[in-house]
Amino acid sequence: MTAQRRVVAEVLDGEHVHLTADEVHARAVAKLPEISRATVYNTLGELVSLGEVLEVATDKRAKRYDPNAHRPHHHLVCARCGTIRDVHPTGNPLADLPSSERFGFTVSDVEVTYRGVCPTCATA
Amino acid sequence: MTAQRRVVAEVLDGEHVHLTADEVHARAVAKLPEISRATVYNTLGELVSLGEVLEVATDKRAKRYDPNAHRPHHHLVCARCGTIRDVHPTGNPLADLPSSERFGFTVSDVEVTYRGVCPTCATA
DNA sequence: TCCTACATTGGACAAAGTCCAAGTCAATGC
């Protein structure tokens, strides 16, 4: 556990945190000015391999890193400002895919992304 | 309707088609060698604006372009080879998000991505 | 035919991410 890794872990702490690698780097630099982009990418990659952090692709640009890896959840994204909230739908979406729609695949996982407009963007 | 646009439209024809912009360009070049990358991007952008083609983000790299825009559907992705199939789950996933999990958002859309292993990759 | 509006092109540029050789540093063994 080096200072660099500790800083990345600190940045990735909290609820509804879904930062891009560059955002992680910017916040890490604020705490440890000499930390490099490469180290941030390396550390994020390790955390993903360890299963401590998830990569999510809610926007079609940069990957986002989600420290909420232990509690399964899905995402609600504001189409205007990009805010992302963790959500827990009822039911199991896997059960909604009949075997006739599985094309022989072994289906193991499902990702659900809800899109809409957040309260802040709706009033503005 | 120019020759370039016709070729892009031809490439984007069929079922379960989810090509990246570069793949579209490669196939377009095979039919019309002088077509440029810029034109492929321009044409894809117009088709998306017109609602004729959807952008999907099933992998975390390049956007994929989906000509099946008129029939709502979701996707089943092979984690090994990246093959993508269109699927039609039963039920309405929007109904599975209780208002207590909507955080005041106006939710208008939902994208579901199933992941697993396709029959070809399972036997290989 | 000539003009004009629009489409196309190649290349420069930008954003996101990967890779690598070299440098740093702390722990180990002598």
Next chain:
DNA sequence: GCATTGACTTGGACTTTGTCCAATGTAGGA
């Protein structure tokens, strides 16, 4: 204490994906 070692970090080059723009080409109407 000192040298060795190996893991970690760094900066920069490079790649991929995508955007932008000035220059060029072209189809069709006046």
